[in-house]
Amino acid sequence: MVSNHIIPDLTDLKKTEDNLYRLIDKTVEIISECRMCGECCKNLEFIRITPFEADRISKYLKRPIRDFTTIVRNPPSIALKKDENNTCIFLKDNRCMIHPVRPFQCRAIPAMFSSTALESPTYKGCRNGYYYFECPSTNCVVRIRVEDFIRIASTRLFFLENIISLYSVILRS
Numbered sequence: 001m002v003s004n005h006i007i008p009d010l011t012d013l014k015k016t017e018d019n020l021y022r023l024i025d026k027t028v029e030i031i032s033e034c035r036m037c038g039e040c041c042k043n044l045e046f047i048r049i050t051p052f053e054a055d056r057i058s059k060y061l062k063r064p065i066r067d068f069t070t071i072v073r074n075p076p077s078i079a080l081k082k083d084e085n086n087t088c089i090f091l092k093d094n095r096c097m098i099h100p101v102r103p104f105q106c107r108a109i110p111a112m113f114s115s116t117a118l119e120s121p122t123y124k125g126c127r128n129g130y131y132y133f134e135c136p137s138t139n140c141v142v143r144i145r146v147e148d149f150i151r152i153a154s155t156r157l158f159f160l161e162n163i164i165s166l167y168s169v170i171l172r173s
Helices: 010-027 051-061 104-108 146-172
Strands: 029-032 069-072 077-080 123-127 130-134 141-145
Touching: 010 051, 010 104, 010 146, 130 146, 141 146
Parallel strands: none
Antiparallel strands: 029 141, 069 077, 123 130, 130 141
16 A cells, blocks of 8 residues: 555645646747747657656547557656657647647747756846747747746745656556
């Protein structure tokens, strides 16, 4: 039997993820609109998703999760499948087929909310208390207040640490 102290509370994790989505929508300001070129969906290492995102996508598509995900071992996670060109399988004619339920990583683009975000090629600098991010094709530019960025990034890190803990328990069993 696994101790409840090892497995994070799923209800709390789901609420945290929902809160992160709201924060992204509320705090990331669009400076230059996306032109739907699809470059952000191409040549990707992974589009990591959470179990909650996988469930949302599955319900939206009415398809089993295994049809569109793959397991990543280090760190333990699940990711969307890619085609032979390393492009997200949901990109068709430069349009996202799951846009209404797209995962956090896609929702945040071109902003990055990771420990290496400010080293990312999409990061374009800090001016007047805002971080600026630009998509790979330079079509879309967004900005976010530094304090909002820190709040989202730290919440996301805490959230992912708990998800990885959950995956680790599952993969060990």
